[in-house]
Amino acid sequence: MNTTNLKPKVRFEMQTLLLAGILVFLLLFFGLNDQGFLAGRSISSMAIQLPEIGILSLAMMITVMIGGINLSINATANLAAVLSGLFILRFMPESQGPMVIVAMVGISLLIGVITGAINGFLVGYVGVPSILATLATMSIFTGIGVGLTKGQTVTGFPEVVGSVASLSPLGIPMPFLVFVGITVIAYILLGRTTFGFKTRMLGTNPVASKFSGINNKAVIMQIFIFSGVLSSIAGVLIMSRTMSASNAYGTATYVMLTILIGVLAGVVSGKGSVLNIFITVFILQVISTGSHMLLAGVRGSSFFKDFAWGVLLIIIFIINYFTHGRRKE
């Protein structure tokens, strides 16, 4: 019968609860095993590192929601950092004023919009599958950066560039505030606007959305521009924290990590939860920092986090399988 699976929307909430449960468990586990873990210093170091990958994960998530992918997120972040970095070095190397920040953020966002529009044009209007289009643009964006920097890391920025990452109004690191702010904006955009609604519909069934009068091409374009802008914001945070800009930063590892986060958070075509992404990013960062502290001094300990992430992925798949995967007949 067609009316056998009358389970409305449980899946979504289940996943959030599951992730929250895992996060609490990990916090308790590391907190009880290492006195330093819940101390201010490690918390604030987490709060500085986590936003970069978190924002990139959102950039990835929205493209997965329309049944696509954006492999060029990290290349976009690096290109934004490199171009705004070169601009600052060339035109305002000595300046310490707020104009440096304005230039950095402004140029980066512009790069985000342009790169996003290129991806959106290729995927939406030309009809290239997003995995191929963004693979190509990933190479192009990286290539442009390498050409301009001759492959060197760009450094020697005015001190003020670092202030974005180092400021902590009310004791909360600025990058974390940015991440929270973007999460809230993405939550509203995806959950409460027609743009978000159309994104979900397009991701669920592009043919039906076309026949329902949704301008698929425009939605795809908007999604990729949004994705590009988010990537470029991650670029600003990376540049400010490391006080440098390089095309070699992050690369494939970061892209893979954002896909991992998306999978853990249960993002599929037509469905994605900003909240789940937020929690998942936290989980991965806690595992990373926690295992680093717990295993400090053990040789090869830095590989443990990769191992733990992989195990976590499998655990979540198994739990999902037993909670709702087996309903399939």
Place this chain on the structure above:
Amino acid sequence: MTNEILRVENVSKAFAGVKALDQVSLTLQEGEILCLVGENGSGKSTMIKIISGVYHPDQGDIIINGHSYKQLTPIESMREGVQVIYQDFSLFPNLSVAENLVINEQLSSGRRLVNWKETYKTAERGLEEIHVSIPLDAMVSELSTADRQLIAVTKAILAEARIIIMDEPTTALTQKEIQSLFEVINNLKAKGISTIFVSHKLNEVTEIADRTVIFRNGRKVMDQDAKNLDIKTMEFYMTGHELDLDNSQLAQPDQQAAPLLEVEKLGLRGKFKDVSFQLRPGEVLGITGLLGSGRTELALALFGETPADSGTIRVEGREVTIRSIQDAMRNRIGYVPEDRILEGLFLQQTISDNIIVRIIDQMVNKIHLIRAGASKKVSDEWIGRLEVKTPSGELPAKSLSGGNQQRLVLAKWLASDPRILILNSPTVGVDVGSKASIHELIRNLASQGMGILLISDDIPELMQTCNRLILMRRGRTFGVFDREDITEEQLNQEMVADRVFSI
């Protein structure tokens, strides 16, 4: 033939508190062709799944070949000779015919090497059993639906089936293919193999059945010899009420009213040419013709999906250009597509979201956020108006049955208040009861002043709903008929004449 091969006794099954089957009994004799008939949601598929061991009944017994089971597993069911042919046939498209036929035996024999000679021999023997010939080396993916079905039947026979269950087997078949499938079923009968034929196409049921069983709302409401059973009686049992097929109540559009839509010499290279007609408010205009006659292409051109490249379109007297779906919508033209699953619905999204997708842009507040609660209000209203059967608009669209899904697609378009509605085959795959109520809805919409283009090749449907009919052949309008001036037989002949003509 009075050997009873299967007996189902007082079986009940509930899902999440909803009774899918309620104290149903059923018997099947050796070599009997039993037709199981019912609307969507009546319990047919649940019964099949109980007989094949997929579901376990909450109550009742299943007796096959004299062996009694409380709970049957799929393996036990197969061992007793029950084979189900589902709508998708469960074949391997990238394997050859021979491989598909022999794969079960191959796997169960536990041999690790493939004996090709034997494979072909067995496959050939299987096809001979049902007197059909299909090249054994052909890839299944290259075969027609009808041939795939025959492969599935042959596979069942090779598995020594005693009872073959076919779930809606004729859905994707042409008339000729249906006839040869019936021949195969009668061959099986001669061999003493019983068939349970699940369908809601009543004309086929009258043709093939030895005995007919009708389900409604999880109960068996009729079980009798098929000989003296006519379609009208079956429809009565299926729906529980007399269907209103009286077409005299068709409202006549006001001939003086200005046309809503005027199409003049519309053409699209390679698809259709010189198509001209007028559509008045309150009129249902049928567009018919065979597949490839250009009827769907014409509809898509009017909806802007594949725009026409010559001719003019006037909406309410104004000449308009329709180059995109957005253009069509601006002129308040709606289109209910042919394939509701692929083109019409967002199955995983809620019923409510499916209804408001067209009008979401109007449901925002001053700062462009979607108004909370607005969607529920609108969607509940349409669920009520079109009688979509669901406990809640928050359930996914895939929880609905076929007829209700079709109503959902209609609701989506009606919510956007179109002036001109193009319906492409709106009742394909919809059960009899839903079909009648969709026809009634179409007539009601027209009587409220909407102009409706109904594209269909279902002749009774056209005769019951349309004021005028356009027959298309090979991309041109071949004739325009007032419904009063033509009978079903004549229209049928016109369409068939085209078939001869085009060969």
